Amino acid sequence: MSRAVFVTATGTDAGKTYVAALIIKKLRESRINAGYYKAVLSGAEYDADGRVTGSDAHYVCAVAGIDGAPEELVSYIYKTAVSPHLAARLENNPPKIEKIIGDFERARRLFDYVVVEGSGGIVCPVRRDKSVSSDTSYAPSKNSDGNIMLTDIIKAFGTDIIIVAPSGLGSINSTVLTVEYARQKGMTVKGVIMNNFDKNNPMHADNKEQTEALTGVRVIACLPNNCADFPLETKELIKIFGE
Ligand SMILES: Nc1ncnc2c1ncn2[C@@H]1O[C@H](COP(=O)(O)OP(=O)(O)OP(=O)(O)O)[C@@H](O)[C@H]1O
Ligand SMILES: [Mg+2]
Structure with missing residues (x-):
């Protein structure tokens, strides 16, 4: 059975793709069959023939040396660079939870270690069929196709998060x-x-200390700017993956 971990963040652009690429690269350099999966991606780049030429998956595959078509490691790709639920609405292609689960299972068959990248931060609407103006209650989603939050996807996968x-x-x-x-x-x-x-930077060191003290969660790695090698030994790194 393959092992997986879900990479989320404090917000969009925090570095999920950058981190995912370095983790997978490190594992693959140790001859571990590690790979990538992302459920919903918005802001992809296309060529004149409508082919996806730039995305998080393309970046990860290039950095980590994963062969094959990067777009096959993503269930839903949207051109519009907005929250997934809005991109899905604008492009009239609503995500289905069954397809997302099926594609994740496919990634688990392809790879022994799967790094799953989230979208945005932890609060990320993936599909919201109700009209925004009448939906001010921010009701918890019911894990139905009409109303999918990123957390529904994480729960469906059963993965722990970093x-x-x-x-x-x-x-x-x-x-x-x-x-x-x-x-x-x-x-x-x-x-x-x-x-x-x-x-x-003493503030960075203190932020690490305070974050650990206030959450009880360990900061497992500190990545410098332009870091090219994930700063954790492979045997430590694989501990972040659950069964
Ligand atoms: N440690 C780093 N050193 C240099 N550049 C970085 C680093 N971390 C992130 N970046 C750059 O910052 C930008 C945002 O990072 P990234 O794309 O990984 O964020 P993300 O969380 O995946 O965003 P999204 O929510 O769009 O998926 C990218 O241009 C990336 O190359
Ligand atoms: Mg990303």
Whole structure:
């Protein structure tokens, strides 16, 4: 049975793709059959013939040396660079939870270790069929196709999560909120990865200390800017993956 981990973040652009690529690269360099999967991606680049030429999956496959068509590792790809639920609505292609689960299972058959990248942060609407104006209650989703949150997908996969967080000012707040929200949804947080970490910046070091103290979750790695090698030994790295 393959092993998987879900990479989420304190928000969009925190570095999920960057981190996923480095984790998979590190494992593959140790001859481990590691790969990637992402359920819903928005803001993809296309060529004139309508082929996807740029996406998170393309970046990860290039960096980590995964052969094959990157777009096959993503269930839903949208051109519009907005939240998945809005892109799905604008492009009239609503995600289906059955397809997402089936594609994840396919990724688990392809790879022994699967790094799943989330979309945005932990609170991410993937499909919202109700009209926004009449839906002000922010009701918890019922895991139905008409109303899918990212957390429904994580729960359906049964994976633990790791959180990519910034290292600078505001990091304590956004990381603690993300951990607490994930816990409230019944998830296990395996660790936090602090990105763009400057070991010479005392605030970054203190943010790490405070985040660990306030959440009880370990910061498993601190990635400097332009880091090319995931700073954790392979035998430690594989511990973030559940069964
Ligand atoms: N440690 C780093 N060093 C240099 N550049 C980085 C680092 N981490 C992230 N970046 C850059 O920051 C940008 C955002 O990172 P990334 O695409 O990984 O974020 P993301 O969380 O996957 O975003 P999205 O929510 O769109 O999927 C990218 O251009 C990426 O190359
Ligand atoms: Mg990404």
